[in-house]
Amino acid sequence: MKYLIFDAGPIISMTMNGMLPIIEKLKGIFDGEFILTPHVRKEVVDKPMKIKKFKLEAIQVNDMIERGVFKMSNAVISNQKLDMETKKILKTTNGVLRTTQTGEKIKIIHDGEASCLAFSNLCGADNVIVIDERTTRMLTEAPQNLETMMEKKLHTSLDAELSLLNELKKFKFIRSAELLFIAYKKNLIPVKKSKELLDALLYGVKFKGAAISSVEIEEMKKLV
Amino acid sequence: MKEVENILRILRETSRLIKKDKPQELKALSGQTIHSATISQDGDNIVVAVLVYSLGKILEREHYKKMEGWSNFYTSVIKNLDLAIGSLEKNNIKNVRIYLGRIRNSLNQISGDLGRYIKDVFRKAEINKAFKLYEHGLSSEQTAELLGVSLWDLASYIGQSSIGDSKVAISMPVAERVKIAEDIFG
Numbered sequence: 001m002k003y004l005i006f007d008a009g010p011i012i013s014m015t016m017n018g019m020l021p022i023i024e025k026l027k028g029i030f031d032g033e034f035i036l037t038p039h040v041r042k043e044v045v046d047k048p049m050k051i052k053k054f055k056l057e058a059i060q061v062n063d064m065i066e067r068g069v070f071k072m073s074n075a076v077i078s079n080q081k082l083d084m085e086t087k088k089i090l091k092t093t094n095g096v097l098r099t100t101q102t103g104e105k106i107k108i109i110h111d112g113e114a115s116c117l118a119f120s121n122l123c124g125a126d127n128v129i130v131i132d133e134r135t136t137r138m139l140t141e142a143p144q145n146l147e148t149m150m151e152k153k154l155h156t157s158l159d160a161e162l163s164l165l166n167e168l169k170k171f172k173f174i175r176s177a178e179l180l181f182i183a184y185k186k187n188l189i190p191v192k193k194s195k196e197l198l199d200a201l202l203y204g205v206k207f208k209g210a211a212i213s214s215v216e217i218e219e220m221k222k223l224v
Numbered sequence: 225m226k227e228v229e230n231i232l233r234i235l236r237e238t239s240r241l242i243k244k245d246k247p248q249e250l251k252a253l254s255g256q257t258i259h260s261a262t263i264s265q266d267g268d269n270i271v272v273a274v275l276v277y278s279l280g281k282i283l284e285r286e287h288y289k290k291m292e293g294w295s296n297f298y299t300s301v302i303k304n305l306d307l308a309i310g311s312l313e314k315n316n317i318k319n320v321r322i323y324l325g326r327i328r329n330s331l332n333q334i335s336g337d338l339g340r341y342i343k344d345v346f347r348k349a350e351i352n353k354a355f356k357l358y359e360h361g362l363s364s365e366q367t368a369e370l371l372g373v374s375l376w377d378l379a380s381y382i383g384q385s386s387i388g389d390s391k392v393a394i395s396m397p398v399a400e401r402v403k404i405a406e407d408i409f410g
Binding site: 008111127 | 401410
């Protein structure tokens with residue numbers, strides 16, 4: 001068994017680009033399960049269901065859960081276990097950066113993202129997290145860069161205790177952009193294949209929240 | 225409430241700028257609040273940032289001042305702002321929150337279009353400030369929760385951010401990440 005664990009961001013960016021059916025097509029060629037944690041479900045179904053502007057999208061995502069395209073994490077790991085691990089991860093990650101001046105902790109990740117990391121830690125199988133959020137990815141892939149970026153953005157000096165991150169295992173992350181890249185390569189997009197299509201797909205998710213730079217998009221286009 | 229002195233300074237300045245009808249200065253003042261709000265991640269700081277920015281936007285729309293209900297709204301702003309300042313000077317945080325809340329609640333008593341227009345200004349200000357917090361390095365989920373906006377509302381704004389284009393934001397070579405995707409899909 002293997003798992004693709006979805007954070008809210010990629011589902012939102014793909015839905016807003018009309019690409020929700022592509023997730024289902026990707027599931028069709030995936031030898032494993034697409035997982036949603038309760039925290040992520042809250043963001044992509046429960047909350048938007050109460051907002052008229054996004055209710056239709058919420059209904060569509062909920063339908064995919066009901067049809068089993070997305071599987072809820074409690075089918076694999078109990079919510080209680082997942083919550084405990086989520087809290088542990090939040091405690092670790094949100095203690096990494098402090099302001100030099102006051103020693104105040106900077107909270108950098110939140111429940112949804114942490115619950116994805118928690119599932120990855122507990123599932124005991126090959127897994128990849130789909131997350132558009134740059135902060136969570138940087139936390140384990142390039143923590144030194146995160147410190148620099150936050151200092152630049154906050155205009156304040158920070159102290160980083162990066163050793164705290166040693167207890168987190170090396171997570172594997174992809175974004176909605178990579179999902180669409182795979183869909184494009186495997187001819188799952190029902191539009192005539194062209195470089196222009198790939199360009200449109202990648203910029204589409206960029207402008208709906210995926211943290212991907214134009215330089216990265218240009219590089220990705222060369223990989224086809 | 226964190227950074228009480230800073231909030232007190234901003235509220236005093238806000239009151240002064242409203243009375244002098246200086247919307248541009250108000251909007252600039254709201255920018256100052258967001259740095260401290262990011263670090264403190266404190267709801268009160270964020271409420272003040274949204275309030276100051278919204279008041280700047282509202283005051284710059286001259287036609288609002290001619291609409292039914294303007295006088296009531298303006299009076300409520302001045303009165304409650306000064307009461308909030310007085311409470312903060314006495315360190316009565318509970319009352320500060322009540323008086324600042326009354327400014328928005330006063331919109332419910334305005335009949336006609338003005339109340340709806342101003343509510344929309346506040347809602348857009350929340351999304352604007354949420355975007356600023358995101359640009360200051362907070363995660364989108366955390367930002368959405370602090371401001372009470374949905375991730376769906378934030379998505380388009382985040383797409384406009386230049387953060388993803390920053391070199392330091394790239395934590396793995398593109399080919400390597402594509403390889404992860406290709407491997408998991410087999």
